[in-house]
Amino acid sequence: MTAKPEAVDRRTALKAKSRKAILDAAAALMRERRSANFSVDELAAAADVSRRTVFNHFDSLEAVVTAVAGHMLTDIVDAMEAEAANTSGDGATVLGDLAATGSADHLVPTIAYLIEVLGGSFEDPGERGAVLMERALSLFTAQISALIARRHPRVDELRVALVVAAFSGGLLGLVAHWRTATGGTDTPASRRTWNDLLAELVALLREPEA
Structure with a gap:
């Protein structure tokens, strides 16, 4: 029945x-x-x-923690989308939108918090914490990919997916370098360091997007 x-x-x-x-x-x-x-x-x-x-x-406690961490990061994307809804997308680029979403003011508070709670000391971050951070960033990647596709409907979907994947992969490496350089804490100096590293990442990825 x-x-x-x-x-x-x-x-x-x-x-x-x-x-x-x-x-x-x-x-x-x-x-x-x-x-x-x-x-x-x-x-x-x-x-x-x-x-x-x-x-x-x-499936596991790690899956719960990953979901919580992922939601923290995807909430940032939701906030960015709300902001973008009030502005014109004319003149915006895929990489430019990615850089804006990845700025220190948006990401550093959450990344610093997750570094603290996911485990491991500064000297030894720990495999569990690194894996959980990577999984959380993968949820962020999926969310931001969907946002960018909506923001840039005229750009080829595959191109968007590849640029977002490259950016997100670089972001994971950026987190590791930033943590080494700053201790992974949220301070004005650490935010400047983050933005400097982000600018290097964007420079490496910059290419025509039309």
């Missing part, structure tokens, strides 16, 4: 509510502890769900 549409909608809403509760609880634990070091049981208790429910939504 086929489930009624209202029953399906109710289950979908409950699943979405549980997933949001898990992500909100993980984000709160990360803020409270300034780290991602908590257990599935602690997360389940904070979200007021069962351990089984956590695993119904996520």
